[in-house]
Amino acid sequence: MTSASAAYAQALGQDGPPCSYEDIDLADCFLILGANMEACHPVLFQRVKARKRASPRDVHIIVVDPRRTATAEIADIHLPLRPGTDVALLNALLHEIVLEGLVDTAFIEAHTEGWEALQRALRGYSAERAALMCGVDAQAIRDAALRYGRARAALSLWAVGANQSVAGVDKNLALINLALATGNIGRPGAGPFSLTGQPNAMGGREAGGLAHTLPGHRLVADPRHRAEMERLWGLAPGSISPRPGLTAVDLFAALHEGAVKAVWIVCTNPVASMPHARQVERALRRAELVVAQDAYHPTETTRLAHVLLPAAQWSERTGTMTNSERRVCLLEQAALPPGEALPDWQIFCRFAEKMGFGRAFAYRDVEEVFEEFKQTTRGRDLDMTGITYERLRASRGLQWPLPEGRVEGTSRLYTTGRFPTCSGRARFHPVTFRPPAEPVDADYPFALLTGRVKDQ
Numbered sequence: 447m448t449s450a451s452a453a454y455a456q457a458l459g460q461d462g463p464p465c466s467y468e469d470i471d472l473a474d475c476f477l478i479l480g481a482n483m484e485a486c487h488p489v490l491f492q493r494v495k496a497r498k499r500a501s502p503r504d505v506h507i508i509v510v511d512p513r514r515t516a517t518a519e520i521a522d523i524h525l526p527l528r529p530g531t532d533v534a535l536l537n538a539l540l541h542e543i544v545l546e547g548l549v550d551t552a553f554i555e556a557h558t559e560g561w562e563a564l565q566r567a568l569r570g571y572s573a574e575r576a577a578l579m580c581g582v583d584a585q586a587i588r589d590a591a592l593r594y595g596r597a598r599a600a601l602s603l604w605a606v607g608a609n610q611s612v613a614g615v616d617k618n619l620a621l622i623n624l625a626l627a628t629g630n631i632g633r634p635g636a637g638p639f640s641l642t643g644q645p646n647a648m649g650g651r652e653a654g655g656l657a658h659t660l661p662g663h664r665l666v667a668d669p670r671h672r673a674e675m676e677r678l679w680g681l682a683p684g685s686i687s688p689r690p691g692l693t694a695v696d697l698f699a700a701l702h703e704g705a706v707k708a709v710w711i712v713c714t715n716p717v718a719s720m721p722h723a724r725q726v727e728r729a730l731r732r733a734e735l736v737v738a739q740d741a742y743h744p745t746e747t748t749r750l751a752h753v754l755l756p757a758a759q760w761s762e763r764t765g766t767m768t769n770s771e772r773r774v775c776l777l778e779q780a781a782l783p784p785g786e787a788l789p790d791w792q793i794f795c796r797f798a799e800k801m802g803f804g805r806a807f808a809y810r811d812v813e814e815v816f817e818e819f820k821q822t823t824r825g826r827d828l829d830m831t832g833i834t835y836e837r838l839r840a841s842r843g844l845q846w847p848l849p850e851g852r853v854e855g856t857s858r859l860y861t862t863g864r865f866p867t868c869s870g871r872a873r874f875h876p877v878t879f880r881p882p883a884e885p886v887d888a889d890y891p892f893a894l895l896t897g898r899v900k901d902q
Contacts, residue, residue, distance in 0.1 A: 447606075447647040448656060448693075449614030450640035456615075457622040457875060459867035460827040461651055461663055464859040465601065465637040466771045466845070471497055472635030475597030476507045477590075479532060479621065480607025484516035485900040487605070487641055494603075495520060506593040510535060511607070512895060523590045527580040529893045530882035533613055536620035537879065538576030539591045540627055541568040548595030550629030557863040558626050560874035567876030579879065595628060599635030606643035607897075616877040626872050632860035642770045649768040652828055653819065657697075658690035661822035666690045678822055679806075694720065701729035708735035712790060713757065717746035739793060757790050758783035764812050765789070766838070768846075772856075774833055775843035791815055824850075827866055 451461045458464070470476075470493045483491035498505050498520060509521035510532065518524045527535050543549060544565065554561050573591075577584035594600050602625060608617040622638045630636035642648055654661040664671035672686040692700055694716070700706040702725060709730070720726045723746075730736050730750040738751035741759035748754060762783040768774050783789070788796075791812055798807035809815050813835045823830045823846070831850035838844060845855035865872045886893055 447609060447640070447642055447644075447651065449609040449611070449618050451651050451656070452615045453618030453622060454640070457619060457626070457873050458860065459865045459872075462827055462859050463640055463648075463770060463772060464631055465639040466857040467493070468857065469599075469601055469635050469637060469639070470494055473497065473597075473599050473601035474501070474505050474635065475594055475600040476505075477510070477594055477600065477602045477621075477624070478508065478517060478521075479510040479536075479602070479604045480609070480617070481603055481605035481641055482511065482513075482515045482517050482607070482897055483603065483605075483641075486643070486898050488900055490603075490641070491517065506597070508590045508593060512893070523586060523593065525580075525582050525586060525590060527582050529895060530611070530613070531580040531879065532608060532617045533620050533877055534571060534576050534579040534879035535582070535587065536617070536624060537568055537571035537877070538573050538580075538587050539594060540620075540624050541571045541576075542573055542588050542591035543595040543624075543628065544568060546592060546595060548592075549627045553629035553863070554627065557865070557871055558874060559869060559871045560876075561627075564623060564627075564874040564876045567878070571879075594624070597628075597630075599633060600625070600628060600630045601636060602630075602638045603641055604639075605641045609640075609643070612883065613880055616880075619875040620877050623874055623877075626874060631872070632858065632863060634858070637858075640770065645769065646767040648770060648772065649766065649774075652768060652823070657693045660686070661819065662826045663828055664822075664826075675822070698726045698729040701733050704732065707733065708737070709733055710737040710739065711747060711751075712739040713741075715740075715745045715747045717750070739790065741787065755793055756785060756787040757793065758787045762787070763789035765791075766816055769843075772828070772845045773843040774830065774838065774846060776835060776838035
């Protein structure tokens with residue numbers, strides 16, 4: 447989800463998806479891209495179908511997908527573009543919207559910046575030219591643009607089909623450009639809405655689970671953010687390195703080269719899920735120490751581990767998760783973990799104690815961990831200080847921001863048209879289509895698209 451996180455921050459000033467699931471029930475145009483919702487988000491897909499059934503003539507569905515998926519079956523317009531040409535298509539949609547005079551000029555002038563530069567960048571993306579690049583009909587592109595541009599409330603929904611790409615951030619920015627240009631943000635039923643590919647992808651971002659981030663949507667490279675975390679953690683000034691860590695791809699390259707000697711892999715199977723799987727496998731075989739912490743064994747990755755740490759799976763532990771609409775939910779333990787398996791947080795605490803850091807990890811229970819984490823969000827865009835386990839148990843989850851003292855969470859962001867950027871305005875970002883690094887040709891005529899099946 448790094449692509450969505452980066453694009454939200456660049457365009458809107460923070461990694462805050464602006465929408466709620468309730469917007470699905472209010473939208474009259476859906477642009478679904480890089481998401482086979484029927485298989486990967488089946489509950490939300492049923493809501494999209496219900497919205498279409500309730501008003502079949504007034505609600506329009508546009509699906510952008512190279513394949514004729516079960517999601518595409520319900521579309522009014524299916525755009526089966528060539529894999530990797532999303533940016534060209536999205537630029538063309540906005541180009542046609544501009545030509546038809548369907549942009550929200552008042553919103554652009556009052557709440558955005560960079561529109562003139564974006565307009566210049568769109569000139570080379572007519573429907574006809576995009577049709578040649580994308581392999582779809584030019585009239586279908588124009589029809590989709592008209593339906594999106596004329597919508598009272600247009601909702602863009604996308605997932606890892608857009609994010610997991612060299613051009614992933616560009617695709618996200620192009621989707622956000624569409625929403626900003628038409629004023630489809632901060633209003634009921636409207637917005638650019640990234641659907642997370644995993645249940646707690648948002649929670650990982652909140653906690654600083656990316657190579658360049660710290661808890662509370664802070665950046666390693668920002669000296670103020672490092673100083674704030676040093677105070678919260680009771681560390682001496684300068685304790686946190688200003689150098690971001692290695693991304694997943696760079697990490698395995700460094701393992702392969704010997705620059706990194708040991709790796710601890712938790713709750714993931716990179717030999718199966720990372721690009722260049724054979725290189726990942728070779729990197730793990732070269733490592734001096736591979737620790738695998740997982741609920742399952744054997745997997746492609748655990749077979750290569752020197753040390754296995756058995757972890758409790760989701761139903762065998764208690765903890766919070768945050769979904770795509772910023773809703774923090776409490777998952778209660780339903781069963782005891784088998785054998786020696788432990789919740790991940792207990793494994794980390796026991797390891798810290800063995801390393802001599804037990805005092806800093808002396809948590810009595812998982813709720814105490816959450817209470818400490820909450821303080822890292824105080825005053826931040828994702829303020830959760832008003833969320834407690836007691837309130838979570840009495841609710842269906844609570845949406846951040848929810849500062850201490852406030853009764854209700856925040857269902858929709860940017861409703862005032864003000865954004866957390868230096869200027870208070872959202873930023874347009876011109877993006878240029880870059881062809882895939884490995885296009886199909888006579889020798890390799892097929893493109894392989896990975897995906898999920900609903901009941902796997």
